[in-house]
Amino acid sequence: MTALESTAAYARTLDEQDPLREFRGRFLFPRGNSGEEAVYLVGNSLGLQPGSVRTAVERVLGEWEMLGVAGHFEGAHAWLASYGRVAESMAGLVGARPSEVAVMNGLTVNLHLLMVSFYRPTPARFRIAVEPLPFPSDLHAVRAQARFHGYPAEQAVVEIPPRPGEATLRTEDIEEFFRREGASVALLMLGGVNYYTGQAFDMGRVCAAARAAGCAVGLDLAHAAGNIPLSLHDWGPDFAAWCSYKYLNGGPGALAGCFVHERHAAKPDLPRFAGWWGQSVAERFAMGPHFTPAPGAAGWQVSNQPPVMLAALEASLALFHEAGLDRLREKSVRLTGYCEALLDGMRSAPFTVITPRDPAARGAQLSLRFPAGGREVFDRLARAGIVCDWREPGVIRVAPVPLYNSYTDVFRFAAALRAALA
Numbered sequence: 001m002t003a004l005e006s007t008a009a010y011a012r013t014l015d016e017q018d019p020l021r022e023f024r025g026r027f028l029f030p031r032g033n034s035g036e037e038a039v040y041l042v043g044n045s046l047g048l049q050p051g052s053v054r055t056a057v058e059r060v061l062g063e064w065e066m067l068g069v070a071g072h073f074e075g076a077h078a079w080l081a082s083y084g085r086v087a088e089s090m091a092g093l094v095g096a097r098p099s100e101v102a103v104m105n106g107l108t109v110n111l112h113l114l115m116v117s118f119y120r121p122t123p124a125r126f127r128i129a130v131e132p133l134p135f136p137s138d139l140h141a142v143r144a145q146a147r148f149h150g151y152p153a154e155q156a157v158v159e160i161p162p163r164p165g166e167a168t169l170r171t172e173d174i175e176e177f178f179r180r181e182g183a184s185v186a187l188l189m190l191g192g193v194n195y196y197t198g199q200a201f202d203m204g205r206v207c208a209a210a211r212a213a214g215c216a217v218g219l220d221l222a223h224a225a226g227n228i229p230l231s232l233h234d235w236g237p238d239f240a241a242w243c244s245y246k247y248l249n250g251g252p253g254a255l256a257g258c259f260v261h262e263r264h265a266a267k268p269d270l271p272r273f274a275g276w277w278g279q280s281v282a283e284r285f286a287m288g289p290h291f292t293p294a295p296g297a298a299g300w301q302v303s304n305q306p307p308v309m310l311a312a313l314e315a316s317l318a319l320f321h322e323a324g325l326d327r328l329r330e331k332s333v334r335l336t337g338y339c340e341a342l343l344d345g346m347r348s349a350p351f352t353v354i355t356p357r358d359p360a361a362r363g364a365q366l367s368l369r370f371p372a373g374g375r376e377v378f379d380r381l382a383r384a385g386i387v388c389d390w391r392e393p394g395v396i397r398v399a400p401v402p403l404y405n406s407y408t409d410v411f412r413f414a415a416a417l418r419a420a421l422a
């Protein structure tokens, strides 16, 4: 990076040339007590509110007011029709066929529902493989599933180890793990982008390696959906789940995504925790005593879903389709690369970036690991109006989100970090 390139003026030039710059104005930025717009770099934790969400939510409140229960079926936006529409919109963002996706519940709930069907342990093959340092909720869920089937969690759950001294996993080592140990693994439950390191796995190769060893494969895409290009159908995991309140900006507690591969679409005998919403619309309202799951991911639904939350999510997903996933990814690679270049320019910095340098192996996040003193640096950043986050042990995460972050945001973060380190 040249001296010119490390100036605020250069960041402004990059913003002027950004073909997606107008999307920033369509989001609501938090203003702290000072009243000044925050430099918001935690879209990987809770995405910002699109301005269009309020209108969409108020529309549903109005329908409820005017139509009552008829709102399910009547009006321009009958709630019943919105389930399939939102699932289809979501499918387009994760590289799935429409019937492979349902929008329902929360992420961890979906993981459990899907593991009920796809974690089928036997005494010879009961282990669940996970990446190092998975998100705690995933760890609680896989351990609970193992115990539910009568296997001790300490023996059942195995973290695929990185090489000594390395924070991230190499794809060839994951492949080697499945060649060596796959026969005892019932399920690979992988965070497609790890929340701590920001590493994006080569999910196609990893799915292939695990499936070749006879393992079921589930992906947690909490940090991947809306962040990196996904080809769920082609990669061929058995199932996947993700939340919609991080990069997808669906709002706090938003309805989560659920993917079940087409090859399982018509298997009514798979064990599953059934509820009336998992049936076809006709059967659901026929109120009969027998349960026949709807084909595809819809057959894993349990309860009716909240139209207010669906409306928020639908409004948000529309922005992704409008901006275009290719253009978002292109900007994301540039924006995160720009952040990395500014960090590289900090001589004798007391942190290391543990996120892979290869853009193909990461999304919109960089994780800065501090052997010591990181918390103090983080607190100084917060006082300077930079919203990023702190994850134990020792990591500051920053996520420049291409839909609404600017190069100037990243510049201001880097300047504040430099000041905090001084």
Ligand SMILES: *Cc1c(COP(=O)(O)O)cnc(C)c1O
Pocket: 106, 107, 108, 109, 135, 137, 138, 191, 195, 220, 222, 223, 243
């Ligand atoms: C954010 C996140 C969660 C949170 O789970 P919820 O059920 O949405 O509360 C779980 N797993 C991963 C990998 C996450 O990133």
